[in-house]
Amino acid sequence: MATGLPSTLPGSTPTIRELLSGDQPSFSFEFFPPKTPEAEEVLWHSIREIEQLRPTFVSITYGAGGTTRDGTIRVTERVAQDTSLTPLGHLTCVSHSRDELRSVVGAYAGAGVRNVLALRGDPPGGPAQPWVAHPEGLNHAIELVELVRELGDFCVGVAAFPDKHPEATDLETDARVLAAKAAAGADYAITQMFFGADDYFRLVERASALGCDIPILPGIMPVTNIKQIERMALLTGMALPKAVTDRLEAVAEDPAAVRAVGIEIASELSDALLTGGAPGIHFITLNRSTATRQVFRNLQPAVV
Numbered sequence: 001m002a003t004g005l006p007s008t009l010p011g012s013t014p015t016i017r018e019l020l021s022g023d024q025p026s027f028s029f030e031f032f033p034p035k036t037p038e039a040e041e042v043l044w045h046s047i048r049e050i051e052q053l054r055p056t057f058v059s060i061t062y063g064a065g066g067t068t069r070d071g072t073i074r075v076t077e078r079v080a081q082d083t084s085l086t087p088l089g090h091l092t093c094v095s096h097s098r099d100e101l102r103s104v105v106g107a108y109a110g111a112g113v114r115n116v117l118a119l120r121g122d123p124p125g126g127p128a129q130p131w132v133a134h135p136e137g138l139n140h141a142i143e144l145v146e147l148v149r150e151l152g153d154f155c156v157g158v159a160a161f162p163d164k165h166p167e168a169t170d171l172e173t174d175a176r177v178l179a180a181k182a183a184a185g186a187d188y189a190i191t192q193m194f195f196g197a198d199d200y201f202r203l204v205e206r207a208s209a210l211g212c213d214i215p216i217l218p219g220i221m222p223v224t225n226i227k228q229i230e231r232m233a234l235l236t237g238m239a240l241p242k243a244v245t246d247r248l249e250a251v252a253e254d255p256a257a258v259r260a261v262g263i264e265i266a267s268e269l270s271d272a273l274l275t276g277g278a279p280g281i282h283f284i285t286l287n288r289s290t291a292t293r294q295v296f297r298n299l300q301p302a303v304v
Helices: 037-051 069-082 098-110 141-150 171-183 197-209 226-236 242-249 255-275 290-299
Strands: 026-031 057-060 087-092 115-119 155-160 188-193 216-220 280-284
Touching: 026 037, 026 216, 026 290, 037 290, 057 069, 069 087, 069 098, 087 098, 087 141, 098 141, 115 141, 141 155, 141 171, 155 171, 171 188, 171 197, 188 280, 197 216, 197 255, 216 255, 226 242, 242 255, 255 280, 255 290, 280 290
Parallel strands: 026 057, 026 280, 057 087, 087 115, 115 155, 155 188, 188 216, 216 280
Antiparallel strands: none
């Protein structure tokens, strides 16, 4: 298939597949494109702080319905060109034709970005709405993995769900979808955020039983706002264990204490995951790096 993209992308940026092959755990951080000049300033301040920690990679998310496509590409390109960080560009099927998806991949390639996270994405109206593909687009992340693979020498990641994707009928079906994405060419997976270490390890076991042995990076977000995490759980179907909510609600009237407890919970969970053999931790920052940097330091006391 003639794609117009180089089979080997320019530059020496490592692939996440290569970065995950070492003996040391991976530590990565996730950001989203800013919508205002003030938010842009916060984002780049956070990125520069994270850069000092020398993370394995950083990722830039794609807004619901593809609404931040241009911002995602712009920030990902700037990370690739103006920092020492390895960027991971997100890409979703939502509201995009195949040609538009190829165009985004081409923009990443032009900036020397070799790493793409291929997601189906949530419906524009939110996770509770029925999925409707673009008339000239794709229906599943599996198809997007295949498309990106056809376009060049890319390293492709996918999503995984310890608490089950909201549309999956059961956990086994969900694991089969992950295995199918790996069979289509996915190199690794990053999970949706969760709070139960056992849920993560059971996901890894289900995938392994299906012959899916790609690295699965757990997605972790320190809770600094109780209402925010409750809303996310409602939208995504993520489980909120009573042991977690009880600790947070016990200090609900004290925002500083909520933040401290949230960092403590995330640190304990991350430590349990790494001790149990997880290949690393993917921190969801919400563009403010202070809490995630504290968790990182808690896991690595020698880091200054």
